[in-house]
Amino acid sequence: MKRWDRQRIRYGSSVDAPEQPPQRLRQLPSWLLNRAANAANGHVGAAFAQEGVRKHHFTVLLALTESGPASQADLGRRLGIDRSDMAAVVADLEGDGLIARERDPGDRRRNVVTATEAGAAALARLDERVSAAQEQLLAPLSAPERTELTRLLRRLLDPPPTP
Amino acid sequence: MKRWDRQRIRYGSSVDAPEQPPQRLRQLPSWLLNRAANAANGHVGAAFAQEGVRKHHFTVLLALTESGPASQADLGRRLGIDRSDMAAVVADLEGDGLIARERDPGDRRRNVVTATEAGAAALARLDERVSAAQEQLLAPLSAPERTELTRLLRRLLDPPPTP
DNA sequence: ATCGATAGTTGGTGTTCCCAACGTTGGTGC
DNA sequence: GCACCAACGTTGGGAACACCAACTATCGAT
Secondary structure, eight states: OOGGGGOOOOOSSOSSSOOOOOHHHHTOHHHHHHHHHHHHHHHHHHHHHHHTOOHHHHHHHHHHHHHOOEEHHHHHHHHTOOHHHHHHHHHHHHHTTSEEEEEETTEEEEEEEEEOHHHHHHHHHHHHHHHHHHHHHTTTSOHHHHHHHHHHHHHHHSOOOOO | OOGGGGOOOOOSSOSSSOOOOOHHHHTOHHHHHHHHHHHHHHHHHHHHHHHTOOHHHHHHHHHHHHHOOEEHHHHHHHHTOOHHHHHHHHHHHHHTTSEEEEEETTEEEEEEEEEOHHHHHHHHHHHHHHHHHHHHHTTTSOHHHHHHHHHHHHHHHSOOOOO
């Protein structure tokens, strides 16, 4: 076999075309959703990291601030967080003084979780950063497109009609 | 303190309202995207499990079938998969006889990855299940809403104009 | 008093994403 | 020819999430 017989063959994408995902994936909602969620996590994850928390910590603080004290189980159901993960999250938040946790005197199985002043302040800072992250994430979309995307996602997630 | 003093107090959501996420989250794109992606993974994950593969295995088979043989690095760039993860995935696929992997004689750093007959057949079965999963995932949306959602996600992900 | 259901905790698993380091090979400049 | 840097594949590991199983304590109802 002569030297020039094994010249470079360009497999896959053509020379100049920037490498793009398969067309099939580019129109596959489940794949697009995962990619978009990952992009979103890049933005909000950076925002969270600056405050030293993670996704769940933010949502728990948010739920407490918006709707008042709640039990861990309630929080978990509303936020879609597993009981075991919730236990770890509230332990973190309590350790940082962002929430207070005490047994419910009316039902001693439950922990009543309450946001502290420091928790509310942390949430305020977080919320600002998170909003900025949304802005970056949604940069390629126009304002009406953003609201439409949000609407469609909410509709996709809302409980399937169970009559 | 008398007995009836510590009656049950309902923290959080009201009595009959099904427990819903905070309003703030319900209009937060990054949160909605994560929830939607998670729902999607429930559907497609089940589809993949039935064939004994995971997400990346599917996308790799798809890319190979759609665009022909490619190196691992090329695949990784097109699919957004890290080099190290790609090595594991192609090892799995090779072990199952779904792809063939050999050194590129024209560039001996590269592995040329090619889908086998069995790989194409597995992809066909997978693709069918994945399509069914999309159907379930998108059930709450009308046909035009589905295409609009897909369009918006693709627009969100497409490379920001870098002139 | 008993029994089933719920709450919180602990411990563990699987998946995905990401990073660092290493040896090999290719391409470039000298 | 040689030195140097870049790219490739591989190994190992860590972080974040989602999820599950088991256990104790408590509640509610029978």
